[in-house]
Every structure is written in C-alpha cells, then in structure tokens.
Amino acid sequence: MEILTGFLDAIRGIYESSGLVSLGWQNYVMIGISCFLLYLAIKKQYEPLLLLPIAFGMLLVNLYPEIMAAPHISLVEIQSANDPAATGHVVQEIGGKIYYENPTYGGLLYYLYQGVKLGIYPPLIFLGIGCMTDFGPLIANPKSLILGAAAQIGIFITFTGAIFLGFTEAEAGAIGIIGGADGPTAIYVTTKLAPHLLGSIAIAAYSYMALVPIIQPPIMKLLTTKKERGVVMEQLRPVSKLEKILFPIIVVILIAIFLPDAAPLVGMLMLGNLFKESGVVERIAKAAQNELMNIITIFLGTTVGATASGANFLKLDTLKIIALGLIAFCMGTAFGVLFGKIMYKLTGGKINPLIGSAGVSAVPMAARVSQKVGQQENPGNFLLMHAMGPNVAGVIGSAVAAGVLLNVVG
Structure with missing residues (x-):
C-alpha cells in the first residue's frame, strides 16, 4: 500500500508541476501562433533566418514561462x-x-535577452549587414537617396495615427518604425522607447518583412501604369574603390554629427561596410558577416520571440499594433513608388517608378520584388541593381528615422 501511495504521490507531483496546470488559454493560443510562424519559416521560407528562432522562442516561453524569469x-x-x-x-x-x-537565478533566455534590452544585438546585426552590403548602386545613382527617404514617410504618419488611437508618444514612435521594414531597427527603437511592446512590434515587423513579396506587388501595380512598369533603365556607371571607401566614412561623420541618436546603428553599418570595401581586413569582414552575424541572429530572434508570452501578447493593443504596422509598411511602399513616379516625370521617363518600392529597406527582398514586377511587364527589364540603390538607402533612412524618433520622444 505504501508503494502504491508513493507512486500516486509522484504522479500527482508530476501533474501539478506540469504545464497542464500552470498554462492558461493564452499560452495555448500563442503555441498555435508560433507553430504557424514555424510553418511560414520552414515551408514557405519567409525570412527563415529570423522568423524561425523568433517563432521557437515564442513556443518555448509559452510552454515554460520560467525560461524568461528574472533573478x-x-x-x-x-x-x-x-x-x-x-x-x-x-x-x-x-x-x-x-x-x-x-x-x-533567472531563466536561460533572461540572460541572453540582456543583449536586446541593453541595445547590443541590433547594432551588431547592422555590422554584419554592412559587411554584406554593396553601396555601389547608391553611389552610382545618388538620387536613390530620395526614394529611400520617401519610403520612411509612412513611419511618421503612422506615428501620428498611433497617438490618435491612444498610445503614448514613445509607444507611437516604436510602432511607427515598423514601416521601415527593418527588424533590427524596430527592435532597437522599441527597447529604448517602449520595451513592454517589444514582442508585438518585433513579430509584426518581421512578419511584414517576410510578406514583402505578397504585400508590395498589388500596391506597386495599383500606383503605376503598364508603360511606367515597363521602363528599361540605363546601366549604372562603374563605381571606383576610392568612392566605396570614402562613402561609409563620410556618411557616418555627417549622421553622427547632426543626429547622434542614429550613430550606434549607422556607425556599425558603415564600419561593417568599410571592413568589406577596404580589402585589408578580409578575415574580420568574413567573421562579422558569418560567425558573428549567425550567433547574434540566434540570440536576437530567440529572445525577442520569448517576450511574446500569452499574457503579454494577447491584448487589444497588439491588434492595434499589427494593424498600424501594416499601414506603416503599405504607406512606405506607396510613398516610395509615388516619388518614383515624380522622378519618372522629371527625368522624361528614364526612371522606373517600381524601384521606389525598394526604399522600405527589407534588403534584398524588396529589390527582388521590384525586379520581378518589372519583368512581368517587360521580360527584358533588369531592375535589380537599380532597385538596390533605394534599398540600401532605405537601410540608412530607417536608421536615421530611428534617430529622429529617439531624439524627439526618447
């Protein structure tokens, strides 16, 4: 009898300590959402490098909330x-x-999350991005900066809309930055302005980045004519090595002087690019864009996903954030295309307005979408390198927009 009693007590103890007792309905809903995001990452390959760890971090924290417990x-x-x-x-x-x-002691992901909380991971991601980015198309066609800047207008309009819906200025700033379609920037700004919204904003930002091929084409086709989409642009001029070396140095000096709040992101982006273009630190450049980038991506994605516990995520504000984020992203795309149309008119039809949609930053997916939509109208049209100009300008533009928001409402 004692053996049976001991066995039953052990079974009862296992049951009482299990998730069957401690988890609520919100956790099970989030488990379902995380499984759907895993499906998108693995089956559909929508931004899998970040969507997969984010979704798995979300799954972990809703199965075992203590993994994010603070000490x-x-x-x-x-x-x-x-x-x-x-x-x-x-x-x-x-x-x-x-x-x-x-x-x-705190949970495992609590300690890894400190790199997000302290604003360390996003600039390191920018370092790796800089090592992989070719600013040549932007240098060859400086007008691309206008398109990259135009695509950031949606950020500030959404910022105003979020305040109208009852969010604070700091929260509105974090929500608006989703329109830049730049995950690390969105995370960086949110940790500074509204860390309690990090899970919702990060998931919205990366989800919309993953859905660029679905969201952008209808907007691009709606705002352009068949003739405009079929414009074949002239080949870009060659860019010298000296220009590529001077560009990151000049950009970081100008931005850091006039907008210091953007310096951590822009500085790391330009440092990485200087590693690449200088040609004298090949080993460091490879480490930054491979080993370092991969490690930080794992830590960043998993811990950001782990902030999306059921109790924190399933709120009315989350639905508002997702809706506002979509509006910001769509408006960024629309303004990029509209400014592309203006440049089309001013240049006598030499600029294809489709490249303006790439100004939303999502590198290089947005540029590939411009190429794809352009080739649907004209199979002989090759817009990829032209679209990369606004695309990398959008990376700089989103970082500058982040600096403006941090300066104004931070």
Whole structure:
C-alpha cells in the first residue's frame, strides 16, 4: 500500500508541476501562433533566418514561462551572523533582525535577452549587414537617396495615427518604425522607447518583412501604369574603390554629427561596410558577416520571440499594433513608388517608378520584388541593381528615422 501511495504521490507531483496546470488559454493560443510562424519559416521560407528562432522562442516561453524569469533575492532570517546556513551568502541586519540573501537565478533566455534590452544585438546585426552590403548602386545613382527617404514617410504618419488611437508618444514612435521594414531597427527603437511592446512590434515587423513579396506587388501595380512598369533603365556607371571607401566614412561623420541618436546603428553599418570595401581586413569582414552575424541572429530572434508570452501578447493593443504596422509598411511602399513616379516625370521617363518600392529597406527582398514586377511587364527589364540603390538607402533612412524618433520622444 505504501508503494502504491508513493507512486500516486509522484504522479500527482508530476501533474501539478506540469504545464497542464500552470498554462492558461493564452499560452495555448500563442503555441498555435508560433507553430504557424514555424510553418511560414520552414515551408514557405519567409525570412527563415529570423522568423524561425523568433517563432521557437515564442513556443518555448509559452510552454515554460520560467525560461524568461528574472533573478531575485529572497531574505532568510537567521539567529546570528555566524549561522552556518549563511556561509557564502551576504548577511544584513534589518529592523534588529539578521538575514542572509538567498539569490535565485533567472531563466536561460533572461540572460541572453540582456543583449536586446541593453541595445547590443541590433547594432551588431547592422555590422554584419554592412559587411554584406554593396553601396555601389547608391553611389552610382545618388538620387536613390530620395526614394529611400520617401519610403520612411509612412513611419511618421503612422506615428501620428498611433497617438490618435491612444498610445503614448514613445509607444507611437516604436510602432511607427515598423514601416521601415527593418527588424533590427524596430527592435532597437522599441527597447529604448517602449520595451513592454517589444514582442508585438518585433513579430509584426518581421512578419511584414517576410510578406514583402505578397504585400508590395498589388500596391506597386495599383500606383503605376503598364508603360511606367515597363521602363528599361540605363546601366549604372562603374563605381571606383576610392568612392566605396570614402562613402561609409563620410556618411557616418555627417549622421553622427547632426543626429547622434542614429550613430550606434549607422556607425556599425558603415564600419561593417568599410571592413568589406577596404580589402585589408578580409578575415574580420568574413567573421562579422558569418560567425558573428549567425550567433547574434540566434540570440536576437530567440529572445525577442520569448517576450511574446500569452499574457503579454494577447491584448487589444497588439491588434492595434499589427494593424498600424501594416499601414506603416503599405504607406512606405506607396510613398516610395509615388516619388518614383515624380522622378519618372522629371527625368522624361528614364526612371522606373517600381524601384521606389525598394526604399522600405527589407534588403534584398524588396529589390527582388521590384525586379520581378518589372519583368512581368517587360521580360527584358533588369531592375535589380537599380532597385538596390533605394534599398540600401532605405537601410540608412530607417536608421536615421530611428534617430529622429529617439531624439524627439526618447
């Protein structure tokens, strides 16, 4: 009988400590959402490098919430400072009583998350991006900067709309940056302005980045004519090595002087690009764009996903953020195309307006979408390199927009 009782007690203990008791309906809903995102990442290959770890981090925290638990210190009362139980602990006296500090360690992802919270991971991601980015198309066609800047207009309009819907200025700034279609920038701004919204904003940002091939083409076709989409642009001029070396140095000097809040992101982006273009630190450049980039991507994606617990994510504000993020992204695409149409008119039809849609930053997917839509109208049209100009300009533009928001509402 004692053996049976012990067995039943063990079964009861296992059940009471299991998720069947501790998890709520919100957790199960989030588990379903994370499985759907895993499907998109694996089956559809929508931004799998980040969507997969984000989705799995979301899955982990809703199965085992303690994985993101913060450390804390409990006080245990003792009779004297010489009590053997206090050996190795910090002892303190409060109100005439003596206690020792008994620290409880946090969950695994809590510590990895500090790189997000302290604003370390996003600039390091930008370092790797800089090593992989060719600014040649932008240097060859500086007018691309206008298209990259135009695509950021949606950020500031959505910022205003978010305030109208009841969000604070800081929260609105974090929501608006989704329109830049730049995940690391969105995470960086959100950790500075509204860290409690990080899960919702990060998932919205990366989801829309993954859905670029679905969201952008209808907007591009709606705002352009068949004739405009079929424009064949002239080949870009060759860019010298000296120009490519001077570009990151000049850009970081100008932006850091006039907009210091953007310096961490732009500085790391340009440092990575200088690694690449200088040709004298090939080993460092390869490490930054491969090993470092991959490690940081794992830590960033998993820990950001782990902020999306059921209790934090399933709120009315989350639905508002997802809707506003979609509006910001669509408006960024639309303004990029509209400014492309203006340049089409001003240049006498030499600029294909489709390249303006690439100004939303999602490198290089947005540029590939411009190429694909252009070839649907004219199979002999090759817009990829032309679209890369606004695309990399959008990366710089989103970082500058982030600096403006941090300066104004931070």
